[in-house]
Amino acid sequence: MIDFQLTPADEKILSSAHEQALIGRRYASYYDKHEDELEPAEFPEAAGLPNPITLAEEGVSGSSGPRILHSLVMLEIYWGGISLHRSKWGLGNTVLKTVATPEQIEKWKKHTIAIAITEPGAGSDPANIRTTATFDRETGEWILNGEKIFISQAQSADAAMVLSRFIAPDGSRGMTTFLVEKGTPGFTVGPQLKKLGIRSHDTCNLLFENCRIPQFNHIKGDFKSTMSVFNDSRPMVGAMALGVARAALDFTCEKLADRGIEVSYRGGMRSRSAVVDRFIRLEAIYEAALLTVLRSKWLEQQAVPPKVEASIAKAAGGKAARRITQGCIDLLGPEALSEDHPLDRCFRDGRIFDIYEGAGEIQRLIIARSILAYTGRDLR
Amino acid sequence: MTGTSRAVMEFAMPYTKERILHGDALAKKQTIAFRLADMRIETDAMRWMTWKAASILEKVGDATRQAQLAYTYAGEQAMWIADEGVQMLGGHGYLRDNPVEMWYRDTRTVSVLEGALGV
Numbered sequence: 298m299i300d301f302q303l304t305p306a307d308e309k310i311l312s313s314a315h316e317q318a319l320i321g322r323r324y325a326s327y328y329d330k331h332e333d334e335l336e337p338a339e340f341p342e343a344a345g346l347p348n349p350i351t352l353a354e355e356g357v358s359g360s361s362g363p364r365i366l367h368s369l370v371m372l373e374i375y376w377g378g379i380s381l382h383r384s385k386w387g388l389g390n391t392v393l394k395t396v397a398t399p400e401q402i403e404k405w406k407k408h409t410i411a412i413a414i415t416e417p418g419a420g421s422d423p424a425n426i427r428t429t430a431t432f433d434r435e436t437g438e439w440i441l442n443g444e445k446i447f448i449s450q451a452q453s454a455d456a457a458m459v460l461s462r463f464i465a466p467d468g469s470r471g472m473t474t475f476l477v478e479k480g481t482p483g484f485t486v487g488p489q490l491k492k493l494g495i496r497s498h499d500t501c502n503l504l505f506e507n508c509r510i511p512q513f514n515h516i517k518g519d520f521k522s523t524m525s526v527f528n529d530s531r532p533m534v535g536a537m538a539l540g541v542a543r544a545a546l547d548f549t550c551e552k553l554a555d556r557g558i559e560v561s562y563r564g565g566m567r568s569r570s571a572v573v574d575r576f577i578r579l580e581a582i583y584e585a586a587l588l589t590v591l592r593s594k595w596l597e598q599q600a601v602p603p604k605v606e607a608s609i610a611k612a613a614g615g616k617a618a619r620r621i622t623q624g625c626i627d628l629l630g631p632e633a634l635s636e637d638h639p640l641d642r643c644f645r646d647g648r649i650f651d652i653y654e655g656a657g658e659i660q661r662l663i664i665a666r667s668i669l670a671y672t673g674r675d676l677r
Numbered sequence: 678m679t680g681t682s683r684a685v686m687e688f689a690m691p692y693t694k695e696r697i698l699h700g701d702a703l704a705k706k707q708t709i710a711f712r713l714a715d716m717r718i719e720t721d722a723m724r725w726m727t728w729k730a731a732s733i734l735e736k737v738g739d740a741t742r743q744a745q746l747a748y749t750y751a752g753e754q755a756m757w758i759a760d761e762g763v764q765m766l767g768g769h770g771y772l773r774d775n776p777v778e779m780w781y782r783d784t785r786t787v788s789v790l791e792g793a794l795g796v
Contacts, residue, residue, distance in 0.1 A: 584729075676705055
């Protein structure tokens with residue numbers, strides 16, 4: 298009835314993803330130190346190699362399913378630190394695919410579209426955004442004004458899907474989305490943000506100053522449909538977090554072995570050393586979170602919307618990356634905090650996953666509302 | 678331990694929804710709601726870890742690592758959940774008539790019964 302084993306088809310793709318992650322690891326340190334440089338769309342070593350994400354998404358005969366496999370591939374990529382193939386898909390593409398007209402999809406289907414939601418005063422509370430579009434009756438265009446911050450793929454994307462307030466010609470108001478192409482006058486992309494970690498991750502602020510948007514670029518998504526893209530991405534972020542966490546665990550295990558400390562799973566707590574006990578507890582956190590990710594992805598494959606489970610996976614993955622990377626440094630001592638030490642980068646990279654795409658607290662809010670049958674008004 | 682954790686969570690949810698504190702349901706306070714959410718996260722995780730260990734035991738035979746991880750994790754989380762359950766119920770959770778008091782004691786016992794793993 299229940300089988301947690303990988304299939305041979307899974308193993309083949311994951312093995313290829315792992316080989317590529319090993320190559321990616323060679324570059325991870327460089328881009329960690331050169332955060333103003335954008336990685337190439339494809340690293341030279343990637344030439345001729347299949348993109349494991351594409352393979353997973355397309356579905357492989359005999360695999361555990363595209364959603365599960367995709368999350369495990371992402372875990373491998375984050376284990377290495379850098380993907381050899383830059384993603385051409387942004388969350389803005391998901392909005393386009395979900396709510397745009399066939400003509401709009403046709404026009405932008407080959408574009409990479411970043412999603413732009415967060416603002417200086419609206420992070421965890423996106424309903425509080427202030428970016429506004431007003432309609433110009435004379436030209437039939439929308440005029441967009443506002444600022445978006447912490448935008449992923451800001452530099453590498455071809456366009457941004459911007460969540461905005463609108464004031465329609467008839468005076469009605471609400472929230473909607475506009476596709477703003479790069480090069481549109483009044484649309485400025487700021488410099489790369491200087492971050493604690495994930496320094497190779499393309500992240501900038503966006504500014505819209507009297508930015509005129511053709512009516513055709515009005516993608517009629519609303520607040521709910523825009524936020525729903527995160528249902529799919531949340532467990533994926535959990536998987537990414539676990540890639541970083543596993544890199545920290547693997548590295549720590551190797552270093553402990555160098556010091557003659559073997560991690561044995563036999564015996565109980567009272568028969569093992571404090572170091573081994575701590576390591577096993579960290580590994581257990583990893584396993585626990587991984588299974589919540591797989592559960593969420595499995596539900597997706599059964600066409601069951603995993604609303605609570607997606608948040609559980611995100612919350613568990615985010616917390617696991619924090620605890621595990623911090624805990625591994627405890628085990629290896631201060632040398633692990635050297636800039637050239639892989640664990641230092643894991644520690645810094647691992648901190649983001651409980652913050653972006655809905656902080657851990659927001660996930661708990663979603664879970665609590667669901668299990669207690671509360672509305673957003675009941676529990677804030 | 679997955680069982681006691683689920684029992685505590687399922688008991689604490691309706692209790693905190695009915696219990697009024699400072700004019701509002703206790704469950705509407707984030708400090709309580711977030712802890713209930715964590716109970717759900719950890720109970721789910723414990724269940725899948727138990728299933729995985731059992732599955733490996735059946736299909737592979739040796740599930741030493743997976744069983745150790747499942748037991749270690751469940752021991753820690755179940756005790757936390759039972760402890761928080763007593764805390765949410767306050768004085769009522771301390772009374773012998775209340776099932777949360779029993780689950781608190783039971784979890785403390787089950788989470789140290791590691792003899793089987795030691796063997």
